Amino acid sequence: MGDKGAQRDEMLLCQPRDVEEQDSLRLERIAAEIERGFDALRDVEDGVSIFGSARVGEDHPWYELCRGTASCLAEAGFATITGGGPGLMEAANRGAAEAGGVSVGLNIELPREQETNHFVNRSINFHYFFARKLMFVRYARAFVIFPGGFGTLDELFESLTLIQTHRIQLFPTILVDTEHWAPLLDWIGDALSDGGLISPADMDLLVTANTVEEICGYVHQARTAQRELHGTAA
Numbered sequence: 001m002g003d004k005g006a007q008r009d010e011m012l013l014c015q016p017r018d019v020e021e022q023d024s025l026r027l028e029r030i031a032a033e034i035e036r037g038f039d040a041l042r043d044v045e046d047g048v049s050i051f052g053s054a055r056v057g058e059d060h061p062w063y064e065l066c067r068g069t070a071s072c073l074a075e076a077g078f079a080t081i082t083g084g085g086p087g088l089m090e091a092a093n094r095g096a097a098e099a100g101g102v103s104v105g106l107n108i109e110l111p112r113e114q115e116t117n118h119f120v121n122r123s124i125n126f127h128y129f130f131a132r133k134l135m136f137v138r139y140a141r142a143f144v145i146f147p148g149g150f151g152t153l154d155e156l157f158e159s160l161t162l163i164q165t166h167r168i169q170l171f172p173t174i175l176v177d178t179e180h181w182a183p184l185l186d187w188i189g190d191a192l193s194d195g196g197l198i199s200p201a202d203m204d205l206l207v208t209a210n211t212v213e214e215i216c217g218y219v220h221q222a223r224t225a226q227r228e229l230h231g232t233a234a
Contacts, residue, residue: 033128037106037135040124044102047079047139048219051155052088052146052176054114062088065176065212066146067095072216074101078223081106081140083132084116084123088146093119106132133158137168141226142219146176163205164198170225172218178208 041047050070056062070080070092080096082089084105096103097119105120109127116123126132136143136155143159145152156175162168175181185206192198209215 030128030131033126033131034134037124037126037131038138040122041104041135041139044079044081044104044139046077046141046223047081047102047104048073048142048144049081049136049140049155050089050092050144050146051083051148051152052092053148053152054083054085054087054089055149056087056091056147058091062146062177063091066091067098068212069144069176069215070095070101070103071099072212073219074099074103076216076220077101078141078219079104079139081136082120083108083114083151084120085114086117088148090117090119093117097121106135108132137162140171142172142174142222144174144176144215144219147180160202160205164202170222170229172222173206174215174218175206175208176210176215178210181208 050066052062052066066088072095073080074096079102080092081104082092084093084107089105093103093105094117103119103121105116105123107114107116107123107125108129109125116125124135126135133155137159143155145156156173159168159171159173163171163173175185185203185208188198188206189203193200193203207218209218
């Protein structure tokens with residue numbers, strides 16, 4: 001967005017000098033950003049949002065696994081949607097682009113600018129995190145979660161909340177690399193499920209996978225189930 005009004009929104013907490021007129025301008029910017037995202041992605045029926053660390057290099061096994069996953073999905077007609085940055089986001093966009101698929105990058109304005117990786121063939125820039133997160137969910141059939149930091153975990157738990165509350169249905173959240181995620185799953189099982197903070201069935205909202213074939217299999221199953229649910233099965 002780049003304008004001074006948008007830059008002021010970096011401070012999300014209400015400021016003493018905020019007035020109704022400024023809030024109205026902020027609402028206009030928010031609406032325009034969401035509309036721009038809808039316009040850019042409206043033709044994406046079968047997207048898969050892939051999340052993972054920006055800090056993983058090309059020489060890491062996760063990079064090649066992520067690249068291969070996106071390639072497999074592209075060959076099956078899925079669009080790959082990432083945050084558009086480096087690391088595992090780049091790997092996913094690369095795999096999709098190399099397979100001739102739609103490779104979407106939803107970039108975000110940050111104090112330290114994140115450049116869109118050059119494997120993205122459909123790029124959309126966002127100022128507001130919540131507008132960007134809406135696009136990750138709205139145009140996806142599944143979330144594929146590779147190891148990552150706070151941003152990756154944020155997307156993971158947001159998707160679980162939406163599934164748990166039935167805002168999205170038959171939507172798998174696929175954790176890649178079982179060994180990596182085992183401590184988190186153990187904690188969820190022990191502290192949340194056994195502690196009565198979530199239902200035992202909520203543990204089933206998460207699935208793990210270790211290979212391209214497993215990941216793509218879960219996504220294919222989700223697409224079929226979702227189409228049947230909405231009466232659009234091919």
